[in-house]
Amino acid sequence: MMTSTALTLASILLFWFFVSFFTRSTNYQKFATDTLFWSVVAGFLVARIMFVIALWEVYQQDWVSAFDIRDGGFNQQIGWFTGIMLLFIRSRAQRKLATTYLKSAVITGVVVFPLFVVNVWMNNQTAGKGIDVTNFEGEPETLNLEIGKPVIINFWASWCPPCRREMPILQDAQQQHRDMKFIFVNQSEAPAVARAFLSKQNIEIKNVYYDFSGRSAKELGAYGLPTTLFYNSEGKLINSHMGELSEASLQHYLQPFLEDNNET
Incomplete structure (x- = not known):
């Protein structure tokens, strides 16, 4: 069984690998990976900030805990949206780069989707189990x-x-x-x-x-x-x-x- 966080990290790492692989012989590899890096950072930051805002009633009792990401508190939907939008904005003027991102995303999806299906199946297997x-x-x-x-x-x-x-x-x-x-x-x-x-x-x-x-x-x-x-x-x-x-x-x-x- 994999947690949603583990699946997210696996998806990001695989996507990063494929982007690096497909741009290895190009003159825009650094731009491609740098853009991906900052998109991931922005996604994580926004995901954390939105999570903290949604539960500020709890965090304001000990605001320092808002910086402790070990609790795994992230709004993953907003985080994904932020990262993808930043990738889109940065690559919209470079068709080859946009194509690379799209191809890498499709292959990552093909690899990760079976893991997701197996994970759901394993979760369902425990239903009603003692x-x-x-x-x-x-x-x-x-x-x-x-x-x-x-x-x-x-x-x-x-x-x-x-x-x-x-x-x-x-x-x-x-x-x-x-x-x-x-x-x-x-x-x-x-x-x-x-x-x-x-x-x-x-x-x-x-x-x-x-x-x-x-x-x-x-x-x-x-x-x-x-x-x-x-x-x-x-x-x-x-x-x-x-x-x-x-x-x-x-x-x-x-x-x-x-x-x-x-x-x-």
Whole structure:
């Protein structure tokens, strides 16, 4: 399973490679790659700025966090639009360059589209699928992901600094959103170690489970820590985030669930 951010980065890198390849024997390669570089920079900046503006109510409580892009908060649609428009404006007077960009984009699409299809298929395969974990009492338990309300699964470990930093944010979210089920699956640690960490940090969270072998994380496509998966009420994965969550980025991921609740 690849996150939307991973697919975006893969697309950009492939596009960059093809542009460099097709312009390798031309006198406009530097202009082509420089234009692409600044288009990517502009796209990322605008995507971040628009994300922060949309969630300014959260970011204004700690405005420095607006510069911390580790939370993965980007408005990808606006970012893509900005980058593509800049490429178009810079290449509109150079037909050969515009043709190179178009050809590179088509080939990139041909390569990336199967990855997208496979990713969607893998996400759908997890719908309604349970995961095997160990509960607080040390007994094996299978958690059903299709329970009629959103399920958020966080894979974490006490030795993981980003996991430790985001835990208070997830704790607050669990307390605020009673209509969603937050599940915390500790990875490959002794229960006593995990409990000691939670107690020392005064973290009070429910639904804490243990995955000693890391099998459940691998089955759901979580290959790094922390990873948070967002399932709708039908048990279908609609979003995933690998890395530290901020209050704003978590709110962004929960927004579709909140909108669904308002409509019902």
